[in-house]
Amino acid sequence: MIKIRLEVSSEKYHLLKDKFEQKGIIIADDAEYILTENGFHLEKIVCRKGESLFEISTENIIYLESHDHTIYVKTKDDEYSLRQTLQYFESNLPDQFLRINRSFIVNTSKINSITPILGMQFNLHLENNQKLKVSRNYYYQFKDKIGF
Incomplete structure (x- = not known):
């Protein structure tokens, strides 16, 4: 079958x-x-939290993190997981999602502020009070997408 x-x-x-x-x-x-x-483009992602499955709307996702072959999907109030590659999500998420380093894809509509730091990098302050760093490898791509 x-x-x-x-x-x-x-x-x-x-x-x-x-x-x-x-x-x-x-x-x-x-x-x-x-x-x-x-x-x-994905409108929702099926993820796990414990033994339960949830459909998470991409509009509610703040960022995705890859760690030990697992993707962690972070929303304002929760964290979910699934087995997939970050490259898959980079290709299939809506345009407001952007890869910022080897391990993270961020929803640019969930960024509260951006702080430039030395060495061609940025600190992103997200709506859940999390701070993530844009690495040098993704600096120009991020800068072009955001319009700096």
Whole structure:
């Protein structure tokens, strides 16, 4: 039995799901094969907290952190986890998300202030009072995206 994950707009999801299931194909979030729509951006992410699964809207995400092959999804009030690569999220999150160093992707709409520091770096002060650093490797990309 083949299992696939659909990464398509909400409008197309149910149409495609019905067609695939009629052909005996299982639609599941843990599938090895992924069907992605061109120009698709994630609207929500399925994460774990303890033994429970949650759908987190990308609008509520402050940042994502990669540590020991696990992605930690930080919202204002909670932290969730899942197994995925940061590169996957860098490619599939909406445009307001930006990689700032090897381990973090930040939602730029959740930045309260930016402080330049020596050595071509920035400190970001986020709406949850967390402070993250933009590394030298991502300095120009961040600067161009923010419009400095």
